[in-house]
Amino acid sequence: MSKVVFDEAKCKGCSICVHFCPKKVIQMADRINAKGYHPAYLADEGNCISCGICGRMCPDAAIEVFKP
Amino acid sequence: MKQVYAVPKSLQPQATHYCPGCTHGIAHKLVAETIDELGVRDRAIGVAPVGCAVFAYDYFDCDFQQAAHGRAPAVATGIRRVVPDAVVFTYQGDGDLASIGAAEIIHAAMRGERISVIFINNAVYGMTGGQMAPTTLVGQKTTTSPAGRELGHAGSPIRIAEMLATIPGAAYVARVSLSSPANVARAKKAIRKAFDTQLSGAGFSLVECLSTCPTNWGMAPIEAMEWLEKNMIPYYPLGEFRTPEGGASNG
Ligand SMILES: Cc1ncc(C[n+]2csc(CCOP(=O)(O)OP(=O)(O)O)c2C)c(N)n1
Ligand code: SF4
Ligand code: SF4
Ligand code: SF4
Ligand SMILES: [Mg+2]
Numbered sequence A: 001m002s003k004v005v006f007d008e009a010k011c012k013g014c015s016i017c018v019h020f021c022p023k024k025v026i027q028m029a030d031r032i033n034a035k036g037y038h039p040a041y042l043a044d045e046g047n048c049i050s051c052g053i054c055g056r057m058c059p060d061a062a063i064e065v066f067k068p
Numbered sequence B: 001m002k003q004v005y006a007v008p009k010s011l012q013p014q015a016t017h018y019c020p021g022c023t024h025g026i027a028h029k030l031v032a033e034t035i036d037e038l039g040v041r042d043r044a045i046g047v048a049p050v051g052c053a054v055f056a057y058d059y060f061d062c063d064f065q066q067a068a069h070g071r072a073p074a075v076a077t078g079i080r081r082v083v084p085d086a087v088v089f090t091y092q093g094d095g096d097l098a099s100i101g102a103a104e105i106i107h108a109a110m111r112g113e114r115i116s117v118i119f120i121n122n123a124v125y126g127m128t129g130g131q132m133a134p135t136t137l138v139g140q141k142t143t144t145s146p147a148g149r150e151l152g153h154a155g156s157p158i159r160i161a162e163m164l165a166t167i168p169g170a171a172y173v174a175r176v177s178l179s180s181p182a183n184v185a186r187a188k189k190a191i192r193k194a195f196d197t198q199l200s201g202a203g204f205s206l207v208e209c210l211s212t213c214p215t216n217w218g219m220a221p222i223e224a225m226e227w228l229e230k231n232m233i234p235y236y237p238l239g240e241f242r243t244p245e246g247g248a249s250n251g
Helices: A016-020 A053-057 B024-038 B052-059 B072-082 B094-100 B102-110 B160-164 B181-199 B221-235
Strands: A004-006 A026-028 A040-042 A063-067 B002-005 B044-048 B063-066 B087-093 B116-121 B170-177 B204-210 B239-242
Touching: A004 A040, A016 A026, A016 A053, A016 B221, A053 A063, A053 B002, A053 B181, B024 B052, B024 B087, B024 B116, B024 B181, B044 B052, B044 B072, B052 B063, B052 B087, B072 B087, B072 B102, B087 B094, B087 B181, B094 B102, B094 B116, B094 B160, B102 B160, B102 B204, B116 B181, B160 B170, B160 B204, B160 B239, B170 B181, B170 B221, B181 B204, B204 B221
Parallel strands: B044 B063, B044 B087, B087 B116, B116 B204, B170 B204
Antiparallel strands: A004 A063, A026 A040, A063 B002, B170 B239
């Protein structure tokens, strides 16, 4: 299981999680989701520190965070 | 793996209609987390406003009533008196609370009504297309102030937290911002304190949340958060303006 789990259907592509991630490990996908937005995804799981900031800042409750 | 951040249980699993990056969604999560922490979902009753948050009743997984524009504090007062053990909160925008509902909020505070008010100040009427609100900053361009709000014409923006903090019945009054991880963490603490104030029987509580409206401000979500920090916080200082213990930490 990934450290950061995105509920892609709820993502509106606002990029708030990308901006506030202290490790800059989230990116916006090139493809679009069912709503027509570019969804966020964890591009570099190895460098994610499971800090939870992306989860707390996502306005759309689309992120849950786990720590190994 | 240990869960570090979970979506609050007091939120419905569905997506919201809010625009991408709108901080109404962050405020919803903080209120829902507080209800979860306190374990009061069974007795929580929210009152939704007229404004972008009108559908809050579909997003929170607790009882809800929707009120006429600005009248949420009056409806919450009725609920408070009929259901004494309910945990009652309103969720209101700045057009709703500071303009058409100015009388209701002042008198609910004057009565020391045991309710918690979540006040979303995004400096515009969001839902109706970005018209000037009482909270719009001097010089801020809106659809009804295309050259920027003029002091001599529209007066100065209303500082609700400071004003209500002069009222003895207002036991807890704070202003927070939803514009960064640190500010969101402080906002969470303030909302928890507002609910604690209600549960302890101390009286009325209100948390003013500086919030973004990327759509009507004409900005990308991050740009809107930066604009808020640079322009709104200097005029609307963050902090606690009145606490049940009698202290203040604003400025
Ligand atoms: C009695 C009444 N007057 C006016 C309106 C139109 N109206 C709908 S929402 C709104 C303002 C909402 O702004 P705000 O409270 O700031 O909420 P936001 O959408 O910014 O979150 C107005 C004036 C209405 N619905 N009812
Ligand atoms: S948990 Fe922290 S480090 Fe990991 S993606 Fe989210 S914000 Fe970045
Ligand atoms: S903050 Fe949430 S809605 Fe915005 S891009 Fe990230 S996952 Fe998507
Ligand atoms: S109009 Fe503004 S306040 Fe309303 S949902 Fe969109 S961004 Fe949020
Ligand atoms: Mg508003």
